[in-house]
Amino acid sequence: MLERLAGAECERPTSPIGRWQQRHSPAPGVDRSNLATPSPCRLEHGGRLPLEDPKRSEEIHTMGTILYAIERPFMRKTFEAIDRHVDSESAYVPVRANARGCSDRIEEIEVDDPGAVDENVRAIDPDVVVYNHRFGIERFTFYEEYPLVHVRHGASIGRGEISVTATTILEHVSAALAPGERWAAAYRDAAPPDVRVAVVGIPEADVLVDSPPPRDRRVLYAPTNYMVGQGAYANTARSVVECFADSEYELLFRPHPTDRREGPGLPVTRACRDRIAEFPNVVFDTTTTPAESMRRSDVLISDYSGSIAEWLHTGRPLIQLTDIDAPDREVPRIGTTTDAIDLELVDDLYRNGEPDAVARRREEWLADLGIPMDGRAGERAAEEVMRCAQ
Known part of the structure; x- marks a missing residue:
């Protein structure tokens, strides 16, 4: 877990955002100029990411702060299935008012206006944002400054969801986590060459295996x-x-x-x-x-x-x-x-x-x-998220 950088003698901010910022503010003298560098979860060249990459374990570091953006209460299921495997500090911010208080497993960052997504993300200042919706992404601009990981909250088959995802959100993400190879193939065809596409499975289905x-x-x-x-x-x-x-x-x-x-x-x-x-x-x-x-x-x-x-x-x-x-x-x-x-x-x-x-x-x-059904989808998704938080 990340160290709490603020000393015990410092006054504890009263707002959750303030507490988050205090926990994750850089120590005096730390250079944060590297925030503008490309996210490590983007690929230098386009291509297929194997399901099992032998270099993964060497590249994954438990560092960075992870922010889940939850639009609807039922969408928390995916984030909770991923977060249990995350070693970094994490929290969620509601994107709509009815997503407030929706999870008792992930810390909530309370905000005055859930609809002010860009302002909230910038105030929280995470290392990576994880989102599992695909409508209305054009409302936001935070992904121009922060790595965005997209993971599905459902993997419907036959409803045209793959093409909808490919045409609405992939150009804005650093990494797209696919339930199976069927989805990943479409993502690779549609996404910019520097977007990382990884087959992870369906995290919330791990408990069914x-x-x-x-x-x-x-x-x-x-x-x-x-x-x-x-x-x-x-x-x-x-x-x-x-x-x-x-x-x-x-x-x-x-x-x-x-x-x-x-x-x-x-x-x-x-x-x-x-x-x-x-x-x-x-x-x-x-x-x-x-x-x-x-x-x-x-x-x-x-x-x-x-x-x-x-x-x-x-x-x-x-x-x-x-x-x-x-x-x-x-x-x-x-x-x-x-x-x-x-x-x-x-x-x-x-x-x-x-x-x-x-x-x-x-x-x-x-x-x-091509959905991997080995009970490790949440682990793979967590690895990809943490990679982007480096």
């Missing part, structure tokens, strides 16, 4: 963000609730956080929540992260949500609902696909697992996605 199936007849329904993804939620949520009502299965009903808060999915959420209250075996899932519910579930029902990429770490049956509202997209057929859910299908998957043809298709997808 080798987790035993519970065999508790529990099913998780977790579709994509309907407001953005136009997936199956509006067309299937009510029928999923009715399908499992008073059955011998427990259903964990987990709409995307956005659909609990705003947009065209909100009325669906409200109606389903009222209906769920009538059934003892259907639960409106409010666990902190999807991984908590995934560990407890035997089958996932989704569409093309990023939850699928996490679920693939479990090896358990996947049902994909294809009745989506996006006219220009199709649900990628990774698991068992159907327009509408029925208990006979769930029974068969629960008792017998996926058919051989579906299992082969899943393996082909896993090879194409």
